[in-house]
Amino acid sequence: MKFGVVIFPGSNCDRDMIETLKIGLKQEVIELWHKHKDISMFTTDDCIVLPGGFSFGDYLRCGAIAKFSPMMQSVIEFANKGGKVLGICNGFQILCESGLLPGILLRNSQQQFVCKNVFIKEAAADACQALKIPVAHGEGRYFADDETLEELEMHRQIIYRYCDEKCTVNHESNPNGAIHNIAGICNKERNVYGMMPHPERACSSALGNEDGRKVFAHLFGIN
Incomplete structure (x- = not known):
């Protein structure tokens, strides 16, 4: 499985992501500049990653300019053909702006940037395990209308929810006011994934946290 990591002006x-995939998870990684369009080296068994950061300085809205990049047009075509796409933080915002995922990311309810470790759980897991994963965002409050939320629940598209260390989903464990404590979702076809927490920052024993590996194992079967 190959991973392509798209780099926009402002990606940070x-x-x-590249180091985690290449060194930590022993995967082949290809860097993709936003002005390029060629992703013919990838098959639908591979994955394109949109990393976190502040693409184009977050002018207008987070991800609103990045969606027009030549590379994103190729990524949209790739996803529509069944290719895997993962968006983390700003990447999640870009996926929503591009229409590859439903809903939108709004400013945090407390109107402040949040940067800390939080706990998340697999929304559909039978046995709960709280994963400690960092977040760092100012506009991470997931929101969708009632009809969209009903579809997300019906098709089991909510992949992660914010919780406490005992797996309890409550208001106190929600770092940004996201509706239904939603931390990550996927599309109906289950090949496009978006989440606000940063699993790539929790894959190293040197940092004292490897819970992020379980996210990559859950989504792609690698650890």
Whole structure:
């Protein structure tokens, strides 16, 4: 399985993602500049990653300019053909702006940037395990209308929810006011994934946290 990591002006988590995939998880990684379009080296068994950061300085709205990059047009075509796409933080915002995922990311309810470790759980897991994963965002409050939320629940598209260390989903464990404590979702076809927490920052024993490996294992079967 190959991973392509798209780099936009303002990306600041691309190196974290590349190092984690290449060194920590022993995967083949290809860097993709936003002005390029060629991703013919990838098959639908591979994955394109949109990393976190502040693409184009977050002018207008987070991800609103990045969606027009030549590379994103190729990524949209790739996803529509069944290729895997993962968006982390700003990447999640870009996926929503591009229409590859439903809903939108709004400013945090407390109107402040949040940067800390939080706990998340697999929304559909039978046995709960709280994963400690860092967040770092100012606009991470997931929101969707009632009809969209009903579809997300019906098709089991909510992949992660914020919780406490005992796996309890409550208001106190929600770092940004996201509706239904939603931390990550996927599309109906289950090949496009978006989440606000940063699993790539929790894959190293040197940092004292390897819970992020379980996210990559859950989504792609690698650890």
